[in-house]
Amino acid sequence: MEKSKPKIILSAAMSIDGKIATTTGDSKLSSKSDMKRVHKLRSQVDAILVGNKTIEADNPRLTVRLVKGKNPIRIILTSLGKIPKNSHILKTAKKIPTIAACSEKISKSQYITLEKHSVQVIISGKNSINIKKLMKFLYQNNIKSILLEGGGLTIWEFAKENLVDEIFLTISPRIIGGKNSISLVDGEGFSKIINSPKFKLKKFHRLKDELVLHYVKL
Numbered sequence: 001m002e003k004s005k006p007k008i009i010l011s012a013a014m015s016i017d018g019k020i021a022t023t024t025g026d027s028k029l030s031s032k033s034d035m036k037r038v039h040k041l042r043s044q045v046d047a048i049l050v051g052n053k054t055i056e057a058d059n060p061r062l063t064v065r066l067v068k069g070k071n072p073i074r075i076i077l078t079s080l081g082k083i084p085k086n087s088h089i090l091k092t093a094k095k096i097p098t099i100a101a102c103s104e105k106i107s108k109s110q111y112i113t114l115e116k117h118s119v120q121v122i123i124s125g126k127n128s129i130n131i132k133k134l135m136k137f138l139y140q141n142n143i144k145s146i147l148l149e150g151g152g153l154t155i156w157e158f159a160k161e162n163l164v165d166e167i168f169l170t171i172s173p174r175i176i177g178g179k180n181s182i183s184l185v186d187g188e189g190f191s192k193i194i195n196s197p198k199f200k201l202k203k204f205h206r207l208k209d210e211l212v213l214h215y216v217k218l
Contacts, residue, residue, distance in 0.1 A: 005135040007145045008158060010167045011041060014184045019176040020152060025057040027182075029172040033207050036066045041168060043069025045145040047099075047138070051154035052078035061088045062149070063096065073097045073143065077154055079129055081106035081114055081121065094118045101134050103127060131157050156187030162197050167215040170207075 013029040014020050021027035030038065042048055043064045054060065055076060062074045074096060076083055081102045083090055089098060100114050103125040114121050124134040138146070148158055158164050169184075190196040199215035206212075 005132075005139050005163065006046065006143050007165050008135075008148055008163050009041070009045065009145065010148045010155060010158070010164050010169075011038060012150060012155070012168075012184055013170040013172055015172050015174045015176040017175050017177060018183055019178070019181040020150060020184050021057070021182040022176055023178045023180045025182075027058055029174065030170055031207060031210060032066075034170050034210055034212070037207075037212065038168075039064050039066040040069065042072055042147055043067060045072050045147045046143045047073040047075050047145070048147045048149060049075040049077065049154075050149050051151055052076055052083060053153065054149070054151045055087050055089055056084055057151070059084070059087050061092065063092075071096050072147065073099060075099045075101060075138070075146070077101050077129055077157075079103040079105060079125075079127075081110035083114065083119070085113075090117045090119070101129055103129050129157075131161055131163065135163065152182045152184060152186030155185045156189075159185055159197060160187065160190070164197065165217050167199060167213070169213045169215070171211040171213065173209040 012020055015029060048062050063071045074089060076089060078100055079102060081100055083100060099120045099122055101122050101124055104123055105127060111121055122137060124130045124137060148155065198218050200218050201213065202216045203214040204211060
């Protein structure tokens, strides 16, 4: 599997207590300096991937703007093929290559809507998205590196399959709290520590009060 999938790089900013967003969905944790670093990282990968809940909550552009560089292909995980009509993703899909990874449960009308907006639809999985199958397809179509930017449930899907190769994690000097706040990794989690992926700290550097950690998979 390792030789037939793109390199998966997890990029995220979290609070001191491990949250990536508040209960209201506010996720603006990174400083401008850190965002420049993230945009440079975006310019160095083939694609950037998020779940549809991230699109609904943040309405991101998923482009390179703060530094010079190419825009990566944008991949949205959306089992039913639903991407908000007023999102920046759909509004710019004619200019920036965009893929919607869906399951067979996508309706014909949703399929047509996405195609009208020039979004490439990839079906991977029957009732839900088959991540491993999707990664193999993307690799075979020359997508060799993917920046995984969230959210918590999407990151879990990659973590539980042990697909994450590197992590760039910014620790923001804030405490968010709240049992319903979004954690870096959501989902059901691993029942035993021994079953969870292990990483090695490769580098770290300080951006004023932020700490950027770079991990690689052992």
